[in-house]
Amino acid sequence: MTAAALKRPRDCSFAPGDWDVLARFWYPVAFAADIGAAPVAVRLLDERLVVYRAGARVVVARDLCIHRGVPLSIGSVQGDEIVCRYHGLRFGPDGFCRAIPSEPGAVPTERMRIQVFPVVERYGLIWTSLDPEADPARIPVFPEWDDPEFDQILPPSIDIAGAAGRQCEGFLDVAHFAFVHQNTFADPNNPVVPSYAVSRREDGVLVSDYISDVANIPHGMAEPVPVPEGFLWRRLFEVQFPFFPRLTIFFPEGLRLCLFNCATPVSARITRLFVPIARNFDRGGDLASVYDFNRRVFEEDRAIVETQYPEDLPLDLMAEAHIRADRASIAYRRGLKELGLGRAYTA
Ligand code: FES
Numbered sequence: 153m154t155a156a157a158l159k160r161p162r163d164c165s166f167a168p169g170d171w172d173v174l175a176r177f178w179y180p181v182a183f184a185a186d187i188g189a190a191p192v193a194v195r196l197l198d199e200r201l202v203v204y205r206a207g208a209r210v211v212v213a214r215d216l217c218i219h220r221g222v223p224l225s226i227g228s229v230q231g232d233e234i235v236c237r238y239h240g241l242r243f244g245p246d247g248f249c250r251a252i253p254s255e256p257g258a259v260p261t262e263r264m265r266i267q268v269f270p271v272v273e274r275y276g277l278i279w280t281s282l283d284p285e286a287d288p289a290r291i292p293v294f295p296e297w298d299d300p301e302f303d304q305i306l307p308p309s310i311d312i313a314g315a316a317g318r319q320c321e322g323f324l325d326v327a328h329f330a331f332v333h334q335n336t337f338a339d340p341n342n343p344v345v346p347s348y349a350v351s352r353r354e355d356g357v358l359v360s361d362y363i364s365d366v367a368n369i370p371h372g373m374a375e376p377v378p379v380p381e382g383f384l385w386r387r388l389f390e391v392q393f394p395f396f397p398r399l400t401i402f403f404p405e406g407l408r409l410c411l412f413n414c415a416t417p418v419s420a421r422i423t424r425l426f427v428p429i430a431r432n433f434d435r436g437g438d439l440a441s442v443y444d445f446n447r448r449v450f451e452e453d454r455a456i457v458e459t460q461y462p463e464d465l466p467l468d469l470m471a472e473a474h475i476r477a478d479r480a481s482i483a484y485r486r487g488l489k490e491l492g493l494g495r496a497y498t499a
């Protein structure tokens with residue numbers, strides 16, 4: 153990882169110090185299946201990016217022609233080049249300008265290049281980092297995605313008018329089930345949160361034994377296997393900083409459902425949520441109901457996250473009051489603070 157300063161976007165909505173920390177991580181910005189030869193505009197940490205396939209490889213570049221500031225996403229891709237809509241300058245996958253149509257035969261200078269970013273296609277998503285030297289080994293892990301015993305499922309993304317930190321903390325919050333999710337899976341008469349263990353990992357937080365009788369069966373839907381009377385559900389949360397908590401829910405008979413919550417900070421106030429899922433039951437089963445259940449649960453959360461104030465997750469532990477069920481979120485807040493975040497996050 154480089155210590156060199158990265159260039160913040162002009163209209164950056166993060167406190168400068170926070171942006172500098174967050175910009176060094178990898179984030180998913182698009183579904184791999186959505187990226188073809190047509191350029192797609194996305195945003196990450198307020199940076200405008202264009203994503204496209206140049207031949208066999210995916211390119212993520214600043215969505216800005218260095219000639220006169222036109223977004224390249226309104227241009228086209230021809231072969232492995234992106235062509236600007238305004239004066240037709242052509243850029244290769246390394247970002248260098250290859251041709252200036254108004255000057256046939258001219259050799260573009262080194263200066264005539266667009267900024268390209270590292271790209272990795274993983275879990276059906278396009279991952280990038282604004283740090284040109286970001287190490288792909290730091291992309292958050294999701295082991296079940298590559299496990300042949302599991303089906304891999306990629307529901308549509310969800311856009312949230314809220315901060316990624318707030319959304320992720322909500323994903324770890326087990327005290328809200330009975331209140332927010334009573335129409336989907338929880339029981340309004342079962343609000344008690346049993347004690348659970350929390351520990352720190354080098355790159356995140358582990359909530360290892362949240363064991364309760366709150367089932368994870370959608371209301372009105374069949375159980376994938378018979379659930380014995382009195383069955384206790386174990387939930388394992390593995391958070392990878394900054395915004396990648398993974399939840400494994402243990403069903404009877406060794407069945408597991410794994411949800412990988414990837415909260416991409418479009419800006420300090422907008423989050424695009426990708427949730428790749430893996431499960432070793434209902435193999436080859438109906439995906440429409442999975443998409444629908446997933447969307448309804450995350451919409452229930454979205455409705456809350458969009459109301460929270462301050463919008464940023466307060467990392468000063470004195471800023472909000474805590475209850476015993478919050479031990480996971482307290483560890484999460486501490487961990488984010490240790491990354492060097494803090495200014496806007498204590499707003
Ligand atoms: S603005 Fe892109 S070629 Fe002129």
Ligand SMILES: [Fe+2]
Pocket residue numbers: 322323328332333449453
């Ligand atoms: Fe929730």
